[in-house]
Amino acid sequence: MSGASELDGPRVPPASGGAAKQLVILLHGYGADGNDLIGLAPHWQQLLPDAAFVSPHAPEPCEMSPMGHQWFSLGRYDPNMMRRDPAHTAEVYGAMRQGADAVAPLLNAFIDAELAGHGLADDRLALVGFSQGTMMSLHVGLRRERSPACILGFSGSLLGADRLADEIRQKPPVMLIHGDADDVVPVQSLLDATSGLGAAGVTAQWHISSGVGHGIAPDGLELGGQFLTANLPRQT
Numbered sequence: 001m002s003g004a005s006e007l008d009g010p011r012v013p014p015a016s017g018g019a020a021k022q023l024v025i026l027l028h029g030y031g032a033d034g035n036d037l038i039g040l041a042p043h044w045q046q047l048l049p050d051a052a053f054v055s056p057h058a059p060e061p062c063e064m065s066p067m068g069h070q071w072f073s074l075g076r077y078d079p080n081m082m083r084r085d086p087a088h089t090a091e092v093y094g095a096m097r098q099g100a101d102a103v104a105p106l107l108n109a110f111i112d113a114e115l116a117g118h119g120l121a122d123d124r125l126a127l128v129g130f131s132q133g134t135m136m137s138l139h140v141g142l143r144r145e146r147s148p149a150c151i152l153g154f155s156g157s158l159l160g161a162d163r164l165a166d167e168i169r170q171k172p173p174v175m176l177i178h179g180d181a182d183d184v185v186p187v188q189s190l191l192d193a194t195s196g197l198g199a200a201g202v203t204a205q206w207h208i209s210s211g212v213g214h215g216i217a218p219d220g221l222e223l224g225g226q227f228l229t230a231n232l233p234r235q236t
Contacts, residue, residue: 007110009034009056012041020052020118022149022232024126025111027133029155031068033057037130040216044225048232051126052118056110058132059103071107071136072099097159100139107140122146126228130154130216131185138174138193142202147172150231152224154216155182157189161196174204175227177220179212 014020024044026037034055041053058069074096115125125148129137134156141151147170154177160167174197178190190206197204205227209217216224 006106007056007059009054010038011055012038012045012053014050014052015045016049018050020120021050021234022048022052022124022126023114023118023120024048024051024053024128024228024232025114026053026055027071027107027127027129027136028055028058028069029129029131029133030070030074031062031065032130033069037128037133040128040221043221044228047225047229050234051228051232054114056107059106071103071132072096074132093157093159096135097139100136100159103136104140104143107136108144111140111144123149124233126150126152126232128152128154128224128228129156131156131214134176135159138197141172142168142170142200144170146170149233150174150227152227153177153193154220154224155179155185155214156193157185158193158196161192161199164196164200168200168202171200171202173227173231174202175224176204176206177209177216177224178206179209179215179217179220181211181213184214 028037034057038055058071060070062068062070127137127141127148134153137151137153139159141148150173152175176190178187180187194204194206207223209220
């Protein structure tokens with residue numbers, strides 16, 4: 001598939017063998033690439049046999065892992081400091097928000113090109129993110145001209161909560177899933193995100209996976225699949 005976007009990544013066509021009736025865009029985390037998150041597709045294809053899946057590589061080489069990619073720099077991110085110093089958290093999240101702002105036009109162009117390539121409207125689109133990909137899914141999905149069907153985020157956080165109420169354009173269904181043993185993005189980020197979303201008028205479902213670190217557990221996969229199935233229209 002060709003498009004005006006500079007992003008690209010692995011794709012999985014609909015399991016049904018027919019034309020796509022839904023599109024699931026998977027946004028990977030810091031230091032990974034699209035090959036990491038495209039692995040979610042087989043877990044959800046039985047539930048969504050008419051969905052096409054695509055997982056673009058983030059545009060920048062990762063500053064900490066040259067073989068991986070990043071959506072924006074995390075050079076000042078320190079989860080231990082962020083637990084101890086809320087003021088530092090606000091400063092670091094402000095810098096990350098600027099990074100998300102900078103890359104948002106590129107991601108929006110990719111989303112538009114993928115939808116056009118399948119002949120689908122935004123109401124057939126699900127954005128799914130992990131970690132930094134969750135940040136991007138929320139940042140872009142809530143500010144698009146047309147609303148996606150839903151946003152599903154694992155092990156991430158909400159950037160720019162203090163400005164969201166003024167900038168939000170769409171209020172799709174959101175589900176956030178996080179492990180309570182996450183030492184990379186503390187589980188408090190889920191609670192802060194749901195609070196920030198609620199203040200902007202977005203009601204988010206959420207789930208905390210017991211004993212799970214910075215990853216996606218079987219219960220999260222199952223709940224995520226149920227959420228996507230409930231919110232992605234089945235008919236064209």
